[in-house]
Amino acid sequence: MAVLSLHPYHLPLSQPYRWAKGVQTHRTGFIARMALDGATGLGEAALLPHVLHDPAAFVRQAEALLEGLDPLAPDWLDQLALRECPPAIRCALSSALFSWQAARQGLRLAELFAGGDMVEEAVPVNALVTDATPDACVAATRAHVSAGIQTIKLKCGHDRDADLRRVAAIRDAFPDIAIRIDPNQSWDPAWAASQLRQLRPFGLQYCEEPLPPGTPMVTYRRLREEAEVPIALDESITDTAAAELALTQGAADVFVLKLQRLGGLDRLLAVARLGRAHGVDSVVTSTMETTVGITVGVHAAALVQTPGLDSGLATSSFFADNLAPPEAVFDGCLSLPPGAGLGIALA
Structure with a gap:
């Protein structure tokens, strides 16, 4: 019989993670491990950084769904869907299953x-x-560019003038890199288009889901038309039905896809x-996962990457401790592990 085990974690960050929804100092979640026939699969369940939860309780929730x-049943994931398995838990379980299947086949x-x-x-x-001072943003960007990274994602918030100064400072110091901004749904629709028009001269690659949760897709279409800045949708893209709605309404130039939100x-x-x-x-991005989720x-980005649209997966440096040594960014890239399955092992 397959061995499926769940392992909670609670890990400190090396630096506070500041964004429009607060400040995070730890990450919690659980790792799913499937082992059979000499092959091992791994997956991770990690909720959004601003969601606080007891990892042991999170494991108990998953165990109740698995009872x-x-x-090994061919319809295992379908059965989980019938039990309304939350996306993050499904992400962990399906990743463990798929990476075990790959390892078993030597892929x-x-x-x-x-x-x-x-x-x-x-x-x-x-x-x-x-979120930081313009000088601090420039210093951080300089360190990243020296590692070969050519795209910066800047977290924004409610202080419109401060955001303008940050973007202007980064663009002035680095005229050739790509800059994308992410207000994390914190902007008021009354001034979002005006703010983007002021930012337009800085050549933004895109603005990621700036408007509050529940904003109709037709509003995003109007924002695209009025601001003439590409719009990426992140939080709104929860499944294929949500993506279909966004496409029908002409609401997005880019989809920002998270494994935890979509379910695997x-x-x-x-x-x-x-x-x-x-x-x-x-664009595949992280939810501040450990090395497993990253x-x-x-692997996901290796399948869907579009040249010029760099993935948002270089977040391991935020961790003071991790479950396995993270892959280092080399020449602006993360490498696909060479080993079968997920390609990493936990201590």
Whole structure:
């Protein structure tokens, strides 16, 4: 019988993670591990950084969903869906299953889904710069650019003038890099278009989901038209139905896809394929996961990466401690691990 085990974690960050929804100092969640026939699969469940929860209680919730189910059954994931399995838990369980299946066949996780096609061996990544003074933002950007990174994602908030100064300072110091901004749904629709028009001269790659939760997709279409700055949707893209609605309304230029929000690699790929069929490319980003979740993200990005749209997976430096040594960014990229399955092992 397959061995499926769940392991909670509570890890400190090396620096506070500041964004529009607060300050985070720890990350919590659990790792799913499936082992059988000499092969091992791993997956991670990690809620959004601003969501506080007891990792042991999170494990108990998952164990209750798993009761009476056989992980080797062909319809295991369907059975979990019937039990309304939350996306983050499904992400952990499906990642463990898929990476175990890949390892058992001597394939890397990305290769299991590639259907014989070649996968990218290195994934270009952006660097995250959080809310700080303009000088601090420039200093952080300089360190990232020296590591070969060519895209900066700047967290924004309610202070419109401060955000303008930060973007202006980064662009003045680095005229050739890509800059994307992320207000994390904190902007008022009454002034969002005006703010983006003021930022337009700085050549933003895109603005990520600036408006409050529940904003109609037609409002995002109008924002795209009025501001003439590309709009990326993140929090709104929860499944293929949500993506279909955004595409129908012309609400997005880019989809920002998170494994934890969508529920796993198979669901992420379905949304990415749907978007690409309608001319909307996807960027795979992290939810501040440990090395396990980030590595699943690298496999996902290797399958959907669009040249020039760097993935948002270089967040391991925020951790003071991790579950496995993180892959270092080299020449602006994270490499796809060479080993079968997920390609990493836990201590």
